[in-house]
Amino acid sequence: MDILSNLELGFSVALSLQNLFYCFVGVLLGTLIGVLPGLGPVATIAMLLPITFGLPPVSALIMLAGIYYGAQYGGSTTAILINLPGESSSVVTALDGYQMARQGRAGVALATAALGSFFAGSVATLLLALFAPPLADLALQFGAPEYFALMVLGLIASVALASGSVLKALAMVVLGILLGIAGQDVYTGVPRFTFDITDLADGIEFVALAMGVFGLGEIIRNLEDEHTRSVGVQKVTGLMLTREDFRRIVGPVLRGTALGSLLGILPGGGAMLSSFASYSIEKKISKTPQRFGKGAIEGVAGPESANNAGAQTSFIPMLTLGIPSNPVMALMIGALIIQGIVPGPNVVNEKPDLFWGIIASMWIGNFMLVLLNLPLIGIWVRLLTVPYHVLYPLIVGFCCIGVYSVNNNVFDVFAMALFGVVGYVLVKLECEPAPLLLGFIIGPMLEEYLRRAMLISRGDPLVFFTRPLSASLLLLALAALVVVLLPSVRKTRDEAFKE
Amino acid sequence: MSRFIRNPKDVITGGLLLALASMFAYLSLDLPMGSAVRMGPGYFPLMLAGLLALLGLLVLIGGLRFEDAGEPLSLAAIPWRALGLVTLAVVVFGLGIRPLGLGAAMGLSVFLSALASRRFRLPTALLLTALMVAFAWLVFIKALGLPLPMRGPWLGGY
């Protein structure tokens, strides 16, 4: 078997003492920046690029890759503990993870996230090793119409994110899209909704919006009635999953892994969708959807698996085609060029030690991460015993430095302050912020792909239905719409709302 | 509640949504519309603004017709002190980070937000501030190497 000798080569590279060391440094740094809200892998990798100049290319890439997927592990920690999602993928984790933490099940939520991520990461790495080239070809089949259909599907499914009124959830999605498209128009360069503010030319920063409406909004709300209600969490009840918990998460983890692996390959936002999609699916097929949003363990297991699987498979276009699918991959391509390796489809054949070494290191890195993260859970949970009035000023401080570090731009800090107030108002009016954020992420892509599809097809709307992939995705979207609007489903939702 | 407004939360939400929709629609009207084939920058936002207005109207009507099931809304419960101080803390950080540097900006912001709590105690707040400044220095400047000075130009740094 060819694959076996390749994997053998990969492990022989990845298991060298030096590469093990850099893999460990990478995942450790990744966990750290993942836990620190706002500070993401892009900023960190950009800062660390200069050190990689002196390293051999394989070690450099192993470390940078470790930072990236390590950050996906760490990113869920603050979402669960203090309702502070630092990245788009952990927005979904915050929904049920934070509720679990308030019920004293933070340890279980964190363990679920770590185990789900480990399983998903391992499976996705295996997929990467076995099927990278054909999967990359699949990604190339995705043109603008397919992406548009995928975004529509995502938006319709997103209504399931809300646990309250469907109407308000839809309104939040639309409002999110409008906020998302603020900034310079990709097609004409015309600024939209920028009020002549230069800092708005590239749109509103996601981190400012997410940390504002979730993190700061929650802090203000908790300070509202600190004298009447206990703001802290209930007593921590055990750190490990019970047999019942395990039974509940098997399905979500498997489905999330499959979904994340597939969507992760798609450059242009596929990976971001996967955690949202996983949550929606789990809620739809659950026999007890009313538990979602109130601390359902499935709502943590599915999206966390999806997000980590997507993080691994998003390497496929970069490694096999030399095309970056997100800013982190673009940075890694930059690192390769500085090392004197021209990225492209030939890297697999010309530098097999690099290609297979990175793949093998991903599995090793995932293993290190689960070993690193499980013992850390005890420490994180202890953090929750700190009284809230001591904890929250620190959270505010982390939010500030985190949002500033994204672009080194003070405007983002001010925007976050404003969105903090907005977040509080939304909570008071019982409008949920999760659909708003999803609209914000998907909105600009939806418009971009729609307009691109129309341009390329010369304005023929049939293009969405004559291409088999796009047509089937739109059919799925239609089915999802029917499910959302079906009276019986609506009834259960309304009942759930009244509980 | 009054006879006409059964659910004030939904009425306010609907009103706000309508106001936002009109603002976005007004701003979109200044942009080139284009056609369905060659959509201009204003086409998509105007459609969305229309949709938002419709949804806002439905929420508003709903608020007039149906009773509220959740907790009642009262102006008295709004924590003005927390709202103001937390927002101020973040704004002060933004204003201070370039001229004062990370140390002072972080310290001010942590201290101001600590003031927002009714359980504020000066020693705890000072301790927290010192802790956070030290931590920020260690992690963000020493370990991660953020391109930020600890002391800004106003405090003799650069």
Added chain:
Amino acid sequence: MTHPNPRMAAASTEAAPRPSATRRMVVLACAALAALAIPFSPARAQTYPDRPITMVVPFAAGGPTDTVARLIAESMSKTLGQQVVVENVGGAGGTRGAGQVAKAAPDGYTILLHHIGQATSATLYRKLPYNVLTDFVEIGLVTDVPMTVIGKKDLPPTTITELVSYVKENKEKVIYGNAGVGSASHLCGMLLMSALASPMTTVPYQGTGPAMNDLVGGQIDLMCDQSTNTTGQIKAGKVKAYGVTTPTRVKSLPDLPTFGESGVKNFEVAVWHGAYAPKGTSPEVVAKLNNALRVALQDPKVIARFADLGTEPVSQDRASPEAHKAFLEAEVAKWKPIIEQAGIYAD
């Protein structure tokens, strides 16, 4: 605005052979201690530079311009004896980063590395908050990265001549992808359409990555981008290469003809890079920076990496501040009518 970074300092002190991991860590720790000991003092020209210099790159990390900047910065650090730290200030087509440098203190501790966009932004942006020609002091040109015109694998024409007649025949049926308003690929497309006097349907993307993805996947027909981005795809046969846009052929792609060879006139474009300091920077400081830049351009490692990118450093006479200034003025004048004719502005 930059604080000495221990790790980056360590990276520069390590010049020649690759040390082992553990030794690097020891050196790193020592350098960290040394960095802590550096006193803060106001800058004077005689002692310049006595603290790290920030090189602002107005684009995201990892892109071709960032790569050029980092290679140059690493070499300049050795000459100047102080770390040159690259800071990515992306956004608004490079004008946010450029604007930040224009407003920075003219002490030589904040410099800019920008590409051809510095010249075109003068016309593309009608509300630019700074003046491209008067708010900067030129330090020197760095490199000209050639551009390549590439098509999807099954596009019928195979030579430049065939491509020209194909575009003229099919006009707007040909779909040209670019990396966004104001990007190098956008400029190249405008120039190509102007040279052939034939319109094409332009489809913008957010960056080269997604555009290349659609070209390799056959969703769009044509693209023109820096050889940095295209060489890997060309060599692997994933796209069809037509020609290079520079007067001479490119060393890394010796079989690829130039457009001039095939008789296409007025279609010469290269993504040139230059370094700038804010207006008012003292001549001594500029001279020191220029000297470090010239040394970097002769550094064998820089030359080797540039060759991988399909480019080479500019000749020493073009690396002077005067040559840079004259060239910038000529480029602003060259692009003004082309952009105005296309009628596309970025604000």
